[in-house]
Amino acid sequence: MEIIIIGASFAGLAAAVEARKTYPQANICLIDQEKEVGFFPNAFNWRMKNRISTWEEATCQLYEEVVASDIELLLETRFLSLSHEENVIQISQNGQVKSLSFDYLILAMGSCQVWEYQSQDSRERMLSCKSKREALSAFEKVATAKKISVIGAGQIGLETIDALSEYPIELQLIESQEWPLAKYFDQEMTEFILEELDRRNIKTYFGQTVNRLGIEDGSLVCETYEESIQADFGLLATNFRPNSQFLQGQLELDPDGCLVVDAFLETSRPGVFAVGDLIRLPFAFFGQAYLPMINHAILTGRLAVANLQEKKRPLKDVVRIVSSRIFGVNMTSVGLTEKEAQLWLDTDVVRIQQPYSQWDKEKLDFKLVLSQTDGRLLGGQLISKSDHLAQMNQLAFAIQQGLRIEDLLQQSWLCLPQQTALVPILIEAANYYYHDRRRREGDL
Numbered sequence: 001m002e003i004i005i006i007g008a009s010f011a012g013l014a015a016a017v018e019a020r021k022t023y024p025q026a027n028i029c030l031i032d033q034e035k036e037v038g039f040f041p042n043a044f045n046w047r048m049k050n051r052i053s054t055w056e057e058a059t060c061q062l063y064e065e066v067v068a069s070d071i072e073l074l075l076e077t078r079f080l081s082l083s084h085e086e087n088v089i090q091i092s093q094n095g096q097v098k099s100l101s102f103d104y105l106i107l108a109m110g111s112c113q114v115w116e117y118q119s120q121d122s123r124e125r126m127l128s129c130k131s132k133r134e135a136l137s138a139f140e141k142v143a144t145a146k147k148i149s150v151i152g153a154g155q156i157g158l159e160t161i162d163a164l165s166e167y168p169i170e171l172q173l174i175e176s177q178e179w180p181l182a183k184y185f186d187q188e189m190t191e192f193i194l195e196e197l198d199r200r201n202i203k204t205y206f207g208q209t210v211n212r213l214g215i216e217d218g219s220l221v222c223e224t225y226e227e228s229i230q231a232d233f234g235l236l237a238t239n240f241r242p243n244s245q246f247l248q249g250q251l252e253l254d255p256d257g258c259l260v261v262d263a264f265l266e267t268s269r270p271g272v273f274a275v276g277d278l279i280r281l282p283f284a285f286f287g288q289a290y291l292p293m294i295n296h297a298i299l300t301g302r303l304a305v306a307n308l309q310e311k312k313r314p315l316k317d318v319v320r321i322v323s324s325r326i327f328g329v330n331m332t333s334v335g336l337t338e339k340e341a342q343l344w345l346d347t348d349v350v351r352i353q354q355p356y357s358q359w360d361k362e363k364l365d366f367k368l369v370l371s372q373t374d375g376r377l378l379g380g381q382l383i384s385k386s387d388h389l390a391q392m393n394q395l396a397f398a399i400q401q402g403l404r405i406e407d408l409l410q411q412s413w414l415c416l417p418q419q420t421a422l423v424p425i426l427i428e429a430a431n432y433y434y435h436d437r438r439r440r441e442g443d444l
């Protein structure tokens with residue numbers, strides 16, 4: 001059996017490792033256009049913050065597993081097209097076009113950050129850092145920069161601002177939403193970020209959309225409807241688009257460029273699967289959503305392999321879980337924000353701000369979002385000094401299972417080690433809500 005996987009990042013590497021385990025006799029070929037693969041996209045920020053001292057420290061474990069396995073890895077090799085009738089792809093390697101045939105093809109070409117550049121000059125002034133090649137180039141450019149504009153105050157933009165603010169560089173942050181991390185946190189949870197941006201003298205432009213990038217008087221200019229914002233370099237922390245355009249006409253695409261797949265990740269062509277940042281995922285209430293994240297890439301890469309020969313394991317609704325470390329605190333969001341949930345349901349929220357817990361003297365800010373009609377858990381947002389990702393994962397699981405607040409109080413998972421400050425907070429939030437609700441309903 002010939003399995004070809006295109007793209008050796010999280011989704012492709014996960015698929016290759018899984019395929020090696022599942023089909024010991026198969027020939028597995030993993031193809032990528034880059035010379036070096038398997039790097040975390042956060043490598044640039046980690047280097048800037050001196051969290052790592054060499055780029056190799058940002059290599060993901062899956063890459064090591066691929067190298068140690070019997071998998072053919074073709075780097076600096078570009079996937080060009082898929083034949084219309086036969087199970088054959090065309091690739092370009094060392095300037096030559098070749099054909100390879102397959103029994104199963106897994107597309108894992110991921111996404112890129114896109115912008116319609118007016119000129120090559122403005123393109124060269126933009127920093128990006130997804131691949132190691134881009135991160136190296138960004139690292140060199142930053143060393144010469146006096147002023148940088150970061151476009152997008154989401155997770156990537158804020159982590160980058162945090163890293164860059166440790167250097168003597170004037171920073172500006174431009175964001176079309178009214179507050180930072182607006183996709184994952186409700187506004188009141190992010191007030192401390194505004195204070196911190198102010199404290200670090202970072203100029204902010206919230207509620208402004210960059211609609212043109214150009215060069216004027218030797219500077220990069222980010223134009224919004226209100227202003228022209230000048231800098232030496234810009235960093236695009238927004239606008240992910242699936243790398244799928246060249247498959248138009250060969251496979252069915254959504255209007256946003258995502259490859260259409262069934263519940264088993266098979267595309268419109270039998271035997272051809274798509275995973276990672278190339279596809280939309282089933283997402284509670286939204287139906288389908290584009291959620292370009294590492295954990296989704298790994299999950300779908302593995303799942304596609306399980307379904308190659310027989311459609312066995314459908315992809316279930318995912319619960320979004322996003323975690324960042326910004327300005328020295330951990331910010332974790334699971335499920336829906338209050339603003340998102342209100343699009344479909346009447347909601348209740350409980351917010352508990354605990355200045356210091358008795359366990360580790362840390363500050364916690366936690367918000368739980370629930371359905372008003374039945375107390376179903378919809379989402380949670382946590383800001384904390386220490387890492388409570390394991391507990392937030394449990395909350396994500398509870399949301400995925402459709403649990404209500406009563407179930408939460410009865411579940412044994414709340415008997416997690418009490419030393420972690422989050423668990424009593426969660427119990428307090430659940431108890432508060434449960435009793436308040438019963439009081440409102442006249443039971444108490």
Ligand SMILES: Cc1cc2nc3c(=O)[nH]c(=O)nc-3n(C[C@H](O)[C@H](O)[C@H](O)COP(=O)(O)OP(=O)(O)OC[C@H]3O[C@@H](n4cnc5c(N)ncnc54)[C@H](O)[C@@H]3O)c2cc1C
Nearest residue numbers: 007009010011033041079109110111276277292293294297
């Ligand atoms: C700066 C930054 C920080 C991020 N931080 C986080 C984070 O903290 N947590 C998180 O969950 N997500 C994060 N993300 C998102 C995350 O990187 C993506 O969701 C994830 O990398 C998707 O994995 P993938 O394997 O689907 O695709 P990609 O990582 O996009 O990889 C696709 C691969 O396919 C190759 N390829 C593309 N086209 C071709 C072709 N025609 N021929 C051959 N090869 C091709 C590319 O070279 C690439 O190696 C971040 C993204 C960026 C840019």
